[in-house]
Each structure stands twice: as C-alpha cells, then as structure tokens.
Amino acid sequence: MKLTILGTGDSPGTPVIGCHCRTCEHARKNGWERLRFSILLQNNGKSVLIDTSPDMRKQLLNVGVDRVDAVIWTHSHYDHFAGFGDFYRVQSGVNVLSSAEVLEDIGRFMYFMKYRERQVEVYEPIKIFGMELILIDVNHPPMRRSHGVVVNFRGKKIVITGDTNSEISQRSIDEMMNPDLLIVDAIAPEGYRLRKHMNAGDAFSLSKKLNARKTLFIHVGHFYQPNSKYPIARDFQSFHFHENLALDSFL
Ligand SMILES: [Zn+2]
Numbered sequence: 001m002k003l004t005i006l007g008t009g010d011s012p013g014t015p016v017i018g019c020h021c022r023t024c025e026h027a028r029k030n031g032w033e034r035l036r037f038s039i040l041l042q043n044n045g046k047s048v049l050i051d052t053s054p055d056m057r058k059q060l061l062n063v064g065v066d067r068v069d070a071v072i073w074t075h076s077h078y079d080h081f082a083g084f085g086d087f088y089r090v091q092s093g094v095n096v097l098s099s100a101e102v103l104e105d106i107g108r109f110m111y112f113m114k115y116r117e118r119q120v121e122v123y124e125p126i127k128i129f130g131m132e133l134i135l136i137d138v139n140h141p142p143m144r145r146s147h148g149v150v151v152n153f154r155g156k157k158i159v160i161t162g163d164t165n166s167e168i169s170q171r172s173i174d175e176m177m178n179p180d181l182l183i184v185d186a187i188a189p190e191g192y193r194l195r196k197h198m199n200a201g202d203a204f205s206l207s208k209k210l211n212a213r214k215t216l217f218i219h220v221g222h223f224y225q226p227n228s229k230y231p232i233a234r235d236f237q238s239f240h241f242h243e244n245l246a247l248d249s250f251l
Pocket residue numbers: 010011037077079080163219
C-alpha cells in the first residue's frame with residue numbers, strides 16, 4: 001500500500017495570492033509551493049483520494065493517476081472538495097464516501113454533478129481495496145461535522161486528523177491510539193490561538209498522547225518560516241507500507 005500526500009497547504013495554499021511575507025516571497029523566489037490538502041492511497045492497483053483539493057488536476061497529473069476509484073470527503077470546506085470536477089469530467093461513476101451530513105453539505109455545491117454517494121457510519125470500519133478505513137469525528141467549528149481517517153493495513157496504522165482543533169472526543173482518541181504514522185493538522189506554529197485548527201504545540205501534544213511513532217504536519221499555512229525546524233510534510237511525499245518488514249530483508 002502506498003500513501004502520497006498530494007498537498008500540504010492550508011486553504012489559500014503557499015504562496016498566498018497578494019501576500020509578500022518572508023515565507024511567500026521565499027516560495028516565489030525558490031519555486032516551491034504548498035498545494036491544497038489531499039491524500040492518495042493506492043493498493044491492489046486502485047486509487048482512493050481522501051479529499052479532492054482545488055489543485056487536483058495538477059496533483060493527479062503529477063503522480064500519473066489515470067482513474068480515481070473512490071473518494072472520501074472529510075468535511076465541506078472549499079479546499080477539501082472543490083477539485084472533484086477535475087476528474088469527474090473525464091470519468092464516470094465516481095464513488096464518494098462520507099457521513100450523511102458531509103455528503104449533504106457538499107452536495108449543495110455539487111448539485112450539477114452526478115456521482116455515487118456511499119453514506120458510511122462514523123466509527124464503522126470500511127473494507128476497501130484491501131485496506132480498512134475508519135472515519136472518526138473531529139472538531140472543526142463551525143462545521144457541523146468534520147472527520148479524521150484511520151487507515152489500517154496489515155498491522156500498520158496511519159491516522160489522518162483532518163481539519164480539527166485540539167478538542168477531540170475521547171472516543172476518537174481511543175480510535176487513533178498508537179499510529180505508525182500521524183498526519184496532523186498544524187496550520188501555524190506555537191503562539192497562534194486558533195478556533196478551527198491546531199497549532200504546532202497542540203499537534204505535538206496530540207502526537208505524544210497518541211504515542212505516534214512518526215508525526216508529520218499538514219494543512220500548513222505561510223505562518224511558518226521557510227526551512228523551519230518543524231516536521232512539516234512535503235507535497236508529493238510518499239510512504240510504502242508492507243505486511244512484514246522483517247520478511248523483506250530475506251528477499
Ligand atoms: Zn482545510
């Protein structure tokens with residue numbers, strides 16, 4: 001199973017249009033950027049997207065994905081669903097999974113598109129293309145519902161927090177415990193007080209609480225200095241998860 005972080009940016013991305021802060025200028029000068037948030041899971045020749053960012057076209061072309069087999073939407077903010085039309089135009093019968101509330105909220109924007117809605121129960125495992133996925137509730141006011149995703153694959157566990165502040169329910173914390181990889185919302189460094197998101201301090205506290213083996217920050221804004229010391233993911237960073245790493249060494 002391969003996981004690729006297609007975009008590590010917050011909703012405006014980096015550089016931000018019209019912003020000339022040190023980070024945005026550094027990005028322009030050195031030709032780097034942070035695309036909006038989406039994660040690609042690939043297994044058994046199938047591709048599943050967690051969120052469909054407004055940069056979707058560029059992201060799918062970059063990784064060479066010809067067909068999207070399923071989409072999971074975490075919540076109804078623009079930066080998490082608006083790129084759906086980029087591949088909807090070139091393939092039919094796209095399966096889209098989420099809670100009833102998120103499907104309904106995004107459906108109001110997508111009224112002119114046809115896709116297969118698959119309503120799923122939060123906290124109920126979904127078996128999909130050899131992976132087990134579990135949607136959990138996180139906390140992202142004023143959204144009535146926002147989800148994180150737990151991915152279980154042959155003894156490996158990946159937790160993606162989705163957009164959330166630090167007030168996550170105990171039930172969700174229990175579901176998220178002991179991940180091999182934690183991909184965590186950390187939009188700004190410590191010191192930023194945020195209602196909708198976690199800052200770096202909140203993200204580190206969550207990582208410690210969950211006993212995460214490896215932690216990467218995503219949904220990152222231009223508030224971080226370029227080349228900062230934080231464990232910030234890079235656009236198109238990818239990971240392979242194997243059934244038994246020890247076995248690989250015999251081959
Ligand atoms: Zn977002």
